Amino acid sequence: MTTFTQQSTLGQQQARPQLPTLPTGWPIGSYESYEQAQRAVDHLAGADFPVTDVTIVGVEPMLVERIAGKMSWGRVLGNAATSGAMFGLFLGLVLSMVNPGAGLVPIVIGVVAGLGINLALGSLGYAASRNKRGFVSQSQLVARRYDVLSQPRNAEKGRALLADLAARSAFIH
Known part of the structure; x- marks a missing residue:
């Protein structure tokens, strides 16, 4: 539902927040x-x-x-590994730029740590909710x-x- 809002001039704050109202017209x-x-x-x-x-x-x-599809251990672990490795790679690259003399060590440590941590968290999350939802979906209003x-x-x-x-x-x- 769309509501009318009042625009204030620059630097002027509104007295109260706009609350949802029924449309008129x-x-x-x-x-x-x-x-x-x-x-x-x-x-x-x-x-x-x-x-x-x-x-x-x-x-x-x-x-x-x-x-979108059936949820399975393979899908959970694959998604967790991919996102963990990407995050670890990003952190490793940032750390290697901060300390250029370290070589590839921060990158490798970042990828391995991101992969391991995300795999563990993804596995625990899926194991805890496995009996509740066995599929992946997208919602739309x-x-x-x-x-x-x-x-x-x-x-x-x-x-x-x-x-x-x-x-x-x-x-x-």
């Missing part, structure tokens, strides 16, 4: 995707419409979790539809501009 368009709603607001901005009066509202939000709202003083003009956009889009397709 009249609906001037409704779209199946956020991309379409963005395109509508871009169209309004291109027509010199006061877009500061506009809000995009996701209606009927859903949390979508897409499964989406909405069933996206409404574009405008403050009443400009709502009719906004509806007309978006109707023009819809008519041109229908003509092109």
Whole structure:
């Protein structure tokens, strides 16, 4: 959900933090995707419409979790080894720049230490939660539809501009 915020001038602090509020305004368009709603607001901005009066509202939000794969010991250890070695390499490079006479010793120690520590931590974490979740996923918040709202003083003009956009889009397709 989008909320209106007040911008303060440079050096001037707001008296209180902005709290989430319900959106206000009249609906001037409704779209199946956020991309379409963005395109509508871009169209309004291109027509010199006061877009500061506009809000995009996701209606009927859903949390979508897409499964990326099965979690296994091999995957856990491989990811832990890779990230640990990269972090250790970074630390080793930094230490070797600080002490140029040390040669490759800080780099090797950094890689080995990063690899070992991350493998141990990754193994412990996976062993502790193995029975709870056997897969890797990515979550995303989406909405069933996206409404574009405008403050009443400009709502009719906004509806007309978006109707023009819809008519041109229908003509092109």
